[in-house]
Amino acid sequence: MVTKLALLGAGRIGKVHARAIATDPRAELVAVVDASPTAAEAIATVAGCPVTTMDAVLADAGVDAVVICTPTNTHADLIERFAKAGKAIFCEKPIDLDVERAKACLEVVRQTGAKVMLGFNRRFDPHFQALRAEIDKGTIGDVEMVTIISRDPGPPPVDYIKVSGGLFRDMTIHDFDMARFLLGEEIVQVIATASVLVDTAIGEAGDFDSASVILMTESGRHATISNSRRATYGYDQRIEVHGTLGSVAAENQRPVSIEVATRAGYSRPPLHDFFMTRYMQAYAAEIAAFIDALEQGKAPSPGAEDGLIALRLADAALRSVKSGTAVRVD
Amino acid sequence: MVTKLALLGAGRIGKVHARAIATDPRAELVAVVDASPTAAEAIATVAGCPVTTMDAVLADAGVDAVVICTPTNTHADLIERFAKAGKAIFCEKPIDLDVERAKACLEVVRQTGAKVMLGFNRRFDPHFQALRAEIDKGTIGDVEMVTIISRDPGPPPVDYIKVSGGLFRDMTIHDFDMARFLLGEEIVQVIATASVLVDTAIGEAGDFDSASVILMTESGRHATISNSRRATYGYDQRIEVHGTLGSVAAENQRPVSIEVATRAGYSRPPLHDFFMTRYMQAYAAEIAAFIDALEQGKAPSPGAEDGLIALRLADAALRSVKSGTAVRVD
Amino acid sequence: MVTKLALLGAGRIGKVHARAIATDPRAELVAVVDASPTAAEAIATVAGCPVTTMDAVLADAGVDAVVICTPTNTHADLIERFAKAGKAIFCEKPIDLDVERAKACLEVVRQTGAKVMLGFNRRFDPHFQALRAEIDKGTIGDVEMVTIISRDPGPPPVDYIKVSGGLFRDMTIHDFDMARFLLGEEIVQVIATASVLVDTAIGEAGDFDSASVILMTESGRHATISNSRRATYGYDQRIEVHGTLGSVAAENQRPVSIEVATRAGYSRPPLHDFFMTRYMQAYAAEIAAFIDALEQGKAPSPGAEDGLIALRLADAALRSVKSGTAVRVD
Amino acid sequence: MVTKLALLGAGRIGKVHARAIATDPRAELVAVVDASPTAAEAIATVAGCPVTTMDAVLADAGVDAVVICTPTNTHADLIERFAKAGKAIFCEKPIDLDVERAKACLEVVRQTGAKVMLGFNRRFDPHFQALRAEIDKGTIGDVEMVTIISRDPGPPPVDYIKVSGGLFRDMTIHDFDMARFLLGEEIVQVIATASVLVDTAIGEAGDFDSASVILMTESGRHATISNSRRATYGYDQRIEVHGTLGSVAAENQRPVSIEVATRAGYSRPPLHDFFMTRYMQAYAAEIAAFIDALEQGKAPSPGAEDGLIALRLADAALRSVKSGTAVRVD
Structure with a gap:
């Protein structure tokens, strides 16, 4: 069918x-x-x-x-x-x-x-899936700390920033979802700081372009997120999960993996510079998962609920920046 | 059109x-x-x-x-x-x-x-193309030595071996073509050694499963090829070109790039274990290049002549193994 | 002399x-x-x-x-x-x-x-010195974000914990000093979270074994620190500095750098498992720098003032954990 | 004592x-x-x-x-x-x-x-020792192929070349000894090619500056050696051993291991550029092994016999280049 x-x-x-x-x-x-x-x-x-x-x-x-x-x-x-x-x-x-x-x-x-599925495509990236598979296999024991470094090659136009909902709702929201995907426990506390380092026009539009976030679960697991709207070397997307028995990390991806050695040293090409090429496999796998769920009569995942939770974490991060306090999330 | x-x-x-x-x-x-x-x-x-x-x-x-x-x-x-x-x-x-x-x-x-194009698909692998692009850009100066390590995950059935033309005509032929693609000069001398280390049935069928080859050009450039019909860790396909100003290397490819760290150390998954997944992009680019040539009315490359030259190198390698001497190729 | x-x-x-x-x-x-x-x-x-x-x-x-x-x-x-x-x-x-x-x-x-020099030995590690040299050369432009991952192979005895002054004054203090060494601006705000994930006895002694910290400078530069008293794979000491023009990272160090490839994948040995072997070169360079300063009649660096500032950051981190708020440092 | x-x-x-x-x-x-x-x-x-x-x-x-x-x-x-x-x-x-x-x-x-020990210092390099330890542990099964890439940062003065005994006796001799150290069987056949690509004065002095060598043992194990008197990126010393169950490789060494990422890509510093810094640990371990042997009343290893065998392999390589044939070694 x-x-x-x-x-x-x-x-x-x-x-x-x-x-x-x-x-x-x-x-x-x-x-x-x-x-x-x-x-x-x-x-x-x-x-x-x-x-x-x-x-x-x-x-x-x-x-x-x-x-x-x-x-x-x-x-x-x-x-x-x-x-x-x-x-x-x-x-x-x-x-x-x-x-x-x-x-x-x-x-x-x-x-x-x-049946509603929400497009958190990164959950379907083969490398991040492999992270999760190692956690599920027990390779690293109980998860303790998730480290997410997530940086865009460059800032979007300020016109986009104005309708985007801001850094946390537009960009960090993916990282909030990945933290949830990997922590294995719900997040109960958000602390965030943010500043304007890349483009003053972004600040004038009321937004930030650089942020650091700490998330905590009830049992004391941590996740840290480091965001920037600029990374000259390409689309920087790294995730590392540290647990009681070890650690597992997903490395950055580049279109071509050669290494040149000269008098100046050893060099490799920049990373993918666009989310669509970086996450090409993820987009295909995401639709396949949606079809899978429909064929098997199951609820697709991530669902609308996951979208709501990520949005709440984004709102909490914004409140934390403004208040200078840890914000509790229920 | x-x-x-x-x-x-x-x-x-x-x-x-x-x-x-x-x-x-x-x-x-x-x-x-x-x-x-x-x-x-x-x-x-x-x-x-x-x-x-x-x-x-x-x-x-x-x-x-x-x-x-x-x-x-x-x-x-x-x-x-x-x-x-x-x-x-x-x-x-x-x-x-x-x-x-x-x-x-x-x-x-x-x-x-x-207009005839011969399916030496590896010339279209994006990583090997990038090697060639660096050479063409002059990054490493004049080419001096090409090092090819080319190992299959496992030996084919002996029935296939019998009709394959033997290791040099079946497997090394790709490496001969890559050596020509990268050396920038025609090969004039072939020295080869070969042995049976993987499967005695291959030896009984009159073939080898392990080989080392040295190719030389008129001006004294070298290429070495190391072949095995076995590599437990996946499809091992590495090429390195050393020149007057530096060196450029294409690394092995794996489906998923994560790294796990535990008490036992750091580990990454095996390589692709099949030539079709390893060279998936190359196969698509190869047909695209054929269409390009036809659209532009140009001779497609590599052509039938390239196929003949690679075959002659394979024959020369076999003669070298049997005679224990360097074999001149015209 | x-x-x-x-x-x-x-x-x-x-x-x-x-x-x-x-x-x-x-x-x-x-x-x-x-x-x-x-x-x-x-x-x-x-x-x-x-x-x-x-x-x-x-x-x-x-x-x-x-x-x-x-x-x-x-x-x-x-x-x-x-x-x-x-x-x-x-x-x-x-x-x-x-x-x-x-x-x-x-x-x-x-x-x-x-003339007083304080033993922040990590400033003299050749890899971290090289980070700083790249910053000073302008390779990465203006510093924006420093990411420090600092994990001990295993927790010290609880008796040591009791007299250590706690995680922030004993362990993170090195990271506070490295953040200052690399940020290029004084830190004005500290946010920290901490929990007990490794050893409940550490919690009973009133201390933490896992912490995440965000530091901010006046102009909005960030540093994040991720600490754990456990890392099964060795002494995990990584620092990365992200700037307007790029990024520079110091990798982990291991005593032996070989890679084994088998059916199970590719593996490398664990890291150094002891701070003295990891920082052996740093200890020697530190004393050399002290002698240098004395010979040249200059004030040795880092000095007693640097020790006081790091200690204040540790105290601020502890207050932040307890209050759930960002703590201002003057 | x-x-x-x-x-x-x-x-x-x-x-x-x-x-x-x-x-x-x-x-x-x-x-x-x-x-x-x-x-x-x-x-x-x-x-x-x-x-x-x-x-x-x-x-x-x-x-x-x-x-x-x-x-x-x-x-x-x-x-x-x-x-x-x-x-x-x-x-x-x-x-x-x-x-x-x-x-x-x-x-x-x-x-x-x-009691005579010969200074083949590379046997005592911790990385090459680790290769041998993995072989001895059986990690890679039976050894099949050894690949040695050994390139000097630059050619020595021609005056040195003249008294050196030539490339094979002066430089490759270390690689012959390493091949023996790792193959686990004596070498019975040598094939070599050589050319002058780096410095015509070396050719005028009757020597070569670039060479490729294939060594074979009685049971058909191979070793290949790639030598050059020039490597712009530093002292290139890589060894890889391939066996029935897997492979083990010793990577190049550099004084400082940082990585810089910019618009141009990712870069790491050059390798050690001098054999004394590259093999510093090996020289110390070598003398320690000599003292060990004397203390324990044992014959030190490698001994004078190992020196003679390596010299014979060098002579065989030279004869192979001149005759264009495989040379049998007893």
């Missing part, structure tokens, strides 16, 4: 998901919707499926699931509408930038019993 | 090329031929094209090029037939196990002016 | 310094003092110098400098006595566990104008 | 051994001999021992052993004289550049029963 999907939103990330669907023999893209007909057509032509409208998808019994790649401020509404229409839903993170709105959306998801 | 290709041979490597063609928007698979209808159907169904016969492909003006993935002993015949029919040809290595037969085939290629 | 030194304290670290003095042709050990005659004799015999008393050293015009390796609670008294006697002083860290006592001692140092 | 040694030859390598003796509490330097009184005095003053003559050392019953660091052409004579005088002998390699002279010297050693 083939799962039939409609793509809502035909931008950059929509294209990535369309390609993942095209290469999965268990999935078929049957409709594309976008405010821009040109963008929708570009994907629909390759997929060999029609461009259509939200309403048409809602009404189409032939659509099993939707993949929501529209702007953030439409996510909660679309989740609610398609949940009520009985469709399975894959939605890019976040549900919403506002915790109360996200909670209301989650309530609808619960009532409808809709 | 889309290049229309027929696939001749629907086995393991045929499937790899069919997939590469499917993901290249400039190429279209229009026919599949195989002695086994089941194998041909399997590929044809996915590609949405008909299963047909050699004769039908020969006669079909709608076919621009053929991709020859049939058994080795049919390569020379097929190249000749399709060259005469005016088709462009991509053929898996080798042209033939016999140098004289390969020379005769090359003569036909020359007379017909057919 | 040879600098004549007396060693005060002939324990483990005293032996290390005696060896460093023996191999420096500009230095000569002329006296050893210790409460244990056996310990003093052991070093004196090798050095070919007499065992004597504190008072004798104080009165001996032939002693240029003292090396204080006695228990922590004697440091401040000894610094004061020998400062007043006009001797140059090398003293193991800390000056004292109590900030007020350390301040009083510093006042005596100021009044006497004594 | 302390072993009393006389140093014969107070040049560069003599100084290294004098230092090793000074730091070993079981050894004492009691005399220094050199044609240059200044050189001898420099070492003698530091060691606190007299400068004397060969004859005086020969006659001195208080001298247990001599360390021969004089020019190569004096080695065989001195070994014979001191063997007859009943002294234990540590001699820098080689015994002599001429195989017949070396054989005659060995005959004297046999007749006198003198």
Whole structure:
């Protein structure tokens, strides 16, 4: 049986998901919707499926699931509408930038019993999956400390910063989710500091570009996150988990692994410089996991609840920066 | 304009090329031929094209090029037939196990002016391409010594060994081609030693499973090749080029790059254990390069001539082992 | 001219310094003092110098400098006595566990104008020195974030914990000093969390064995410190400095650098498992720097003031853990 | 009991051994001999021992052993004289550049029963020792192939080349000995090629500066050696041993292990650029092993016989280059 999907939103990330669907023999893209007909057509032509409208998808019994790649401020509404229409839903993170709105959306998801998966793609990166597999195998014993270094190659335009929800809700949110994925216990306390070191325009827009965060669980496990909107050497994405019996680390990734030795020393090329190439395998594996869950009748994971928790951690981090105190999370 | 290709041979490597063609928007698979209808159907169904016969492909003006993935002993015949029919040809290595037969085939290629590309896929591996790019940029100055370590995860079945043409024509031939690709000068002398260390059955079949080779160019550049049919830790494929100004090395590849630290020390997972996963990107880039050449009306590279030269080096290596002397190659 | 030194304290670290003095042709050990005659004799015999008393050293015009390796609670008294006697002083860290006592001692140092160097040996590790050299050369631009991972192979005995002053004053104090050494600006704010994950007896003694710390400078530079009293894989000592133009990292050190590849993957031996072998070169370079300063008539660095600042940061960290707030440091 | 040694030859390598003796509490330097009184005095003053003559050392019953660091052409004579005088002998390699002279010297050693150790210092490098330890533990199963890459930072002066005995007897001889140390079987066949790529003056002096060598044992084990008199990136000394169950490799060594990441990529400093810093630990461990053997009344290893075998392999390599054939060694 083939799962039939409609793509809502035909931008950059929509294209990535369309390609993942095209290469999965268990999935078929049957409709594309976008405010821009040109963008929708570009994907629909390759997929060999029609461009259509939200309403048409809602009404189409032939659509099993939707993949929501529209702007953030439409996510909660679309989740609610398609949940009520009985469709399975894959939605890019976040549900919403506002915790109360996200909670209301989650309530609808619960009532409808809709299957919702949230696009925390990093959980599907093969290297981070391997970290988790080692933890699950018991190789490093009980987890004690997670260290996440997460730096973008460069800052986004300030116009984006203004609608992004800020560093913690836009960028660190991935790291909050990874910390949860690896800590093995819920986080109960957040301490964060942040500053503007990269671009003063980001500060003028009310945001930060550099942050350090400490998360704690009830039993005293720690996670530290180090964020920057700048890393000249590429997309810096390292995670290390330290436990009672040892440690496991996922290294940075580069497109080409050669080493040059000259009078000046030994050198290797920079890292991937773009999240889409760095996480290419993760995006494909993520859609495959969504199809897996639907085929097996299971709740996809990470779900809407995981999205809400990460958002709360982001809000707590922001409060901690402003108050200079540790913030308790329930 | 889309290049229309027929696939001749629907086995393991045929499937790899069919997939590469499917993901290249400039190429279209229009026919599949195989002695086994089941194998041909399997590929044809996915590609949405008909299963047909050699004769039908020969006669079909709608076919621009053929991709020859049939058994080795049919390569020379097929190249000749399709060259005469005016088709462009991509053929898996080798042209033939016999140098004289390969020379005769090359003569036909020359007379017909057919565009022929030979499947030395490693030239298209992004890491080895990066080696070559550094050489071309002058980073390491003039090339002096190429070091190739090339070891298979495990030996093939002895039945395969018997029809393979032997270690040098079957396995080392890739390394001979890589040495030529990187030395920047033609090889004029071959010295080789070989022994049976892995499987006595290979020795009983008249072949070797372990070899060391030294190649020399006219100006005194060296290349060394170390081959084994066994490497417990995966598919060991390392190349290093040493020059007047420095050195450049391509490292081994593994599917997942994590590192575990415990009381026992630090450990990383084994390498890729199969040539198809190790060289997945190379196979795709190889077909893309073939299409590039056809689109631009250029001779594809590596060509049939490169196949003949590599075969001669293999023969020279075998003669060197048997005679215990350096063998001159013209 | 040879600098004549007396060693005060002939324990483990005293032996290390005696060896460093023996191999420096500009230095000569002329006296050893210790409460244990056996310990003093052991070093004196090798050095070919007499065992004597504190008072004798104080009165001996032939002693240029003292090396204080006695228990922590004697440091401040000894610094004061020998400062007043006009001797140059090398003293193991800390000056004292109590900030007020350390301040009083510093006042005596100021009044006497004594040359005092404090044993923050890590500043002299060749790898960390190389970090600092890259920063000074401008390779990474302006420093933005320092990341320190510092983990001991295993916890000390609880009896030691009780007199150690606690994790921050005993262990993290080195990391506070390294953060200062690399940040290029004074630290103005400390946030810390700590827990007991390794040994409950440490908790019962009122201390912690795991800690995460964020330090901030006035301009918004960050340093994070991750501490644990346990690391099964050896003495984990990594430092990374991220700046506007790039990043520089000092890797862990192991006694032997081989790599084994088997069916199970690739493995390397554990790290050094003892601070004395890990920092062997640093201890020698530290004494050499002390001699350098004396020869050139310069103030040795790090000085007593650096010891006081590190101690204040330790106290601030402890207050931060207890209050759950960021603590301002002046 | 302390072993009393006389140093014969107070040049560069003599100084290294004098230092090793000074730091070993079981050894004492009691005399220094050199044609240059200044050189001898420099070492003698530091060691606190007299400068004397060969004859005086020969006659001195208080001298247990001599360390021969004089020019190569004096080695065989001195070994014979001191063997007859009943002294234990540590001699820098080689015994002599001429195989017949070396054989005659060995005959004297046999007749006198003198304890002779030859200075193949690399056997005592901790990293290469660790390779051997893994082989002995069975980690990689039976040895199949040894790969040695051995390149000097730069060529020596041509005047040195002229008296050196040539590349194989001067430089490769260390690699021949390492191959024997690791192969676990005697070498029975040598194939070598060599060329002049670095400095034409070396060619004019009748020598080579670049060589590739294949060694074979009776059971078919291989070793390959790649030599160059030039490596811009430092002293390149890598060894890898491949066996039935896996592989073990010793990596290159650098004085400082930091990594810098910038827009240009990741870079690490060059390697050690001098054999004395690269093999500093090996030189100390070598003298310690000599003292060990004397204390325990055992034959020191490697012995004079090992020196003769390595020299024969060097001669065989030269004959192989000249004849273009494999050369059998008995």
